[in-house]
Amino acid sequence: MSGMHKCAPAKSESPKKPSTKKWGSSLLLTPKSSSLSPRSWLCNITLGASRFIPSISISQSLDISINAPHPPLTRQSCPLHSSLRPLRHSSRSLARLPPRLRNPPRPLKIAAGDLPPLGFRKGYLLMSTLGNSTNIFWHECPVGKHERQRLLDQKGCVVWITGLSGSGKSTLACSISRELHTRGKLSYVLDGDNLRHGLNKNLGFKAEDRAENIRRVGEVAKLFADAGLVCIASLISPYRKDRDACRAMLPESFIEVFMNMPLELCEARDAKGLYKLARAGKIKGFTGIDDPYEPPLKCEIELSQKDGICPAPGAMAGKVVSYLEEKGFLES
Amino acid sequence: MPAIRGPGACVYGTSGALRSRRAKDGELGFVGCCSGLGAARGPQLRSRVLRLGGRSARLAPVGAMEQGRTAYVNSKADGSEGENLHQISTVGNSTNIKWHGCSVDKLERQELLQQKGCVIWITGLSGSGKSTLACALSRGLHSRGKLTYILDGDNVRHGLNSDLSFRAEDRAENIRRIGEVAKLFADSGLICIASLISPYRKDRSACRAMLPGGDFIEVFMDVPLQVCEARDPKGLYKLARAGKIKGFTGIDDPYEPPLDCEIVLQQEGSKCASPCEMAEEVICFLEEKGYLRA
Numbered sequence: 263m264s265g266m267h268k269c270a271p272a273k274s275e276s277p278k279k280p281s282t283k284k285w286g287s288s289l290l291l292t293p294k295s296s297s298l299s300p301r302s303w304l305c306n307i308t309l310g311a312s313r314f315i316p317s318i319s320i321s322q323s324l325d326i327s328i329n330a331p332h333p334p335l336t337r338q339s340c341p342l343h344s345s346l347r348p349l350r351h352s353s354r355s356l357a358r359l360p361p362r363l364r365n366p367p368r369p370l371k372i373a374a375g376d377l378p379p380l381g382f383r384k385g386y387l388l389m390s391t392l393g394n395s396t397n398i399f400w401h402e403c404p405v406g407k408h409e410r411q412r413l414l415d416q417k418g419c420v421v422w423i424t425g426l427s428g429s430g431k432s433t434l435a436c437s438i439s440r441e442l443h444t445r446g447k448l449s450y451v452l453d454g455d456n457l458r459h460g461l462n463k464n465l466g467f468k469a470e471d472r473a474e475n476i477r478r479v480g481e482v483a484k485l486f487a488d489a490g491l492v493c494i495a496s497l498i499s500p501y502r503k504d505r506d507a508c509r510a511m512l513p514e515s516f517i518e519v520f521m522n523m524p525l526e527l528c529e530a531r532d533a534k535g536l537y538k539l540a541r542a543g544k545i546k547g548f549t550g551i552d553d554p555y556e557p558p559l560k561c562e563i564e565l566s567q568k569d570g571i572c573p574a575p576g577a578m579a580g581k582v583v584s585y586l587e588e589k590g591f592l593e594s
Numbered sequence: 595m596p597a598i599r600g601p602g603a604c605v606y607g608t609s610g611a612l613r614s615r616r617a618k619d620g621e622l623g624f625v626g627c628c629s630g631l632g633a634a635r636g637p638q639l640r641s642r643v644l645r646l647g648g649r650s651a652r653l654a655p656v657g658a659m660e661q662g663r664t665a666y667v668n669s670k671a672d673g674s675e676g677e678n679l680h681q682i683s684t685v686g687n688s689t690n691i692k693w694h695g696c697s698v699d700k701l702e703r704q705e706l707l708q709q710k711g712c713v714i715w716i717t718g719l720s721g722s723g724k725s726t727l728a729c730a731l732s733r734g735l736h737s738r739g740k741l742t743y744i745l746d747g748d749n750v751r752h753g754l755n756s757d758l759s760f761r762a763e764d765r766a767e768n769i770r771r772i773g774e775v776a777k778l779f780a781d782s783g784l785i786c787i788a789s790l791i792s793p794y795r796k797d798r799s800a801c802r803a804m805l806p807g808g809d810f811i812e813v814f815m816d817v818p819l820q821v822c823e824a825r826d827p828k829g830l831y832k833l834a835r836a837g838k839i840k841g842f843t844g845i846d847d848p849y850e851p852p853l854d855c856e857i858v859l860q861q862e863g864s865k866c867a868s869p870c871e872m873a874e875e876v877i878c879f880l881e882e883k884g885y886l887r888a
Binding site for chain 1 (some may be wrong): 828
């Protein structure tokens, strides 16, 4: 384990606080007193100690306080609590584990990339007000994205499938999920319609509700990607601006897949009977009929007909999975 | 309508009545509305999946459509079987939607991960140690090779719930959305640790109802207000006492403790268990109930 940061004694520790001898002693740093930038400072901290549970408290006075034990930073000098030692598997139970879970996790290290960009954009951490949420703090945790990715042997990302209703998004999503599963990779499908049964059931199909629908799906997809899964979002998402906003949430792990199927084909399929209802005027604002679809200008993958024939879902899924493999998402 | 039934049963709502059907071995177990296939493509996909899997592919149960109206729309006249009826629903404000099943279900993901997905819902006053416990729990489970994810109330308010305030109705919506997301995580096979004040009993019960029986594990951080206030890790109690924050739980907004939670972590007098010990208690519970194996 690398690095050792000298902790300054806490200035603000109250004698009335309940006993925190097992895990708490405060470190107070101000931007003035620290000669290190927060980014390099935090890179020096290695979480080998069992009871290091960083709780980054942030305050408007621009102080950075971290609860940390006086750091014994090697496993040998600070024996792990039994609950936190890697289990010693018997050879039989070990053999039953999938390959990537057989090796115990390596010691934790907070890399700067694990920390929320919000806190470090300005070089210090602040109590935040975001939107309507006031007085909120970002809570960091020792098990971060990199640890989860190592456990799963894959990199979390979002595959965003967009296209007209009936273009085959959900079908493709399922095929991709199946293909990844056969390779031992964990994925999860966020289907627009399915989410409208639960998380987004209070949203309609007006433009602002569509935007909110896409925003929420984007945020949830981001959480899944952070958890290390390949998250496959399949929804019409007709407006470019909303898709771009989701892309901005995930700068390096957003893969846009455009199901470029002509309207005539989608309408001929009419998988859910909705085009018929829309043409009869029973559904208003239906994408492709009386609401626009804005195709992507620069998506990662475009799937379209070849000589008037639509490729099979398996073939299209193969193309997407190959792309993921090429870009290194299917390894940690 | 009841929530999702146990594995293997496919439940989908009709107008008012329930039908359930167990997938037979070797059959794909299509729920009538599932997978959004063009009807012509249905048989091809069926045979393809059977070749790949060779096992009885039991689809995950279709989520029952709470407070939803459903209507059957006949499939196109191209030879689709009767069971391929398209079930278009209205749920809340979302009209004309259809549930899509998927070929990879929860059981398969659990098999891959060697664990069962569930939600650990940690509730308690601000400063009672919820986030700390969540981190300790995550660390403890990670060291056992289990995949977890923390949904911290504050963190989620940085993203998904950034449009919500702390008024009662927004708190309810905050909890509802986190409950829904936690449900998705549990469905994906992860052990989802939700740590948020969630002060109202009604909202926590609503989240419990979203998950199949036993998959919602409520952990109550039973720490007295005085102790939380003495800790005041974020300086919020001070601001609340000074009147700079209104509607702060414990000061001028109520906290309704759970009546029937699975785990209570209590502080006795001035003695407070360490986060590791508390995490160990929760992990033992999970082990007992079989969540740490497929």
